[in-house]
Amino acid sequence: MSRNAKINGLLLLLVAALAVLPLALGLGDHKEEPFAGADAEAETAITELDPDYEPWFSPLYEPPSGEIESALFALQAAIGAGVLAYYFGLRRGRRQGEARAQARPGARAGAGDAADTDAPAGAGTAPAAGAGTDAGDGAAPGRRD
Known part of the structure; x- marks a missing residue:
């Protein structure tokens, strides 16, 4: 097994442990909503500390x-x-x-290198009318698919 596969397996095991351990150990059993979000926890803490606290604004949308x-x-x-x-x-x-x-074996080093070919300089560099241009055909400029 490669080093990357061992690390990935260990990380997967760690994530599974983080998900299962709170449930298996019974963390949160003493609470009314054992796994409530941080917003609910903060709201509870604020109302315990300052019962007269009023929020600055209300949510735009409150799910039913x-x-x-x-x-x-x-x-x-x-x-x-x-x-x-x-x-x-x-x-x-x-x-x-x-x-x-x-x-790729026939990959060119650059667009201006014509030393490898027998064609005169500039031959075959201009695309045919409408072929490979970005005149609305959806192709990216300079790409040939």
């Missing part, structure tokens, strides 16, 4: 139940995880694409 509030929170977390996964996947794909392009 705790289940809907939890579902909205989970949806927000899922969207955030999706955005992060897309970003990291895009970076990895670009990096792999660059590595493949460099590893």
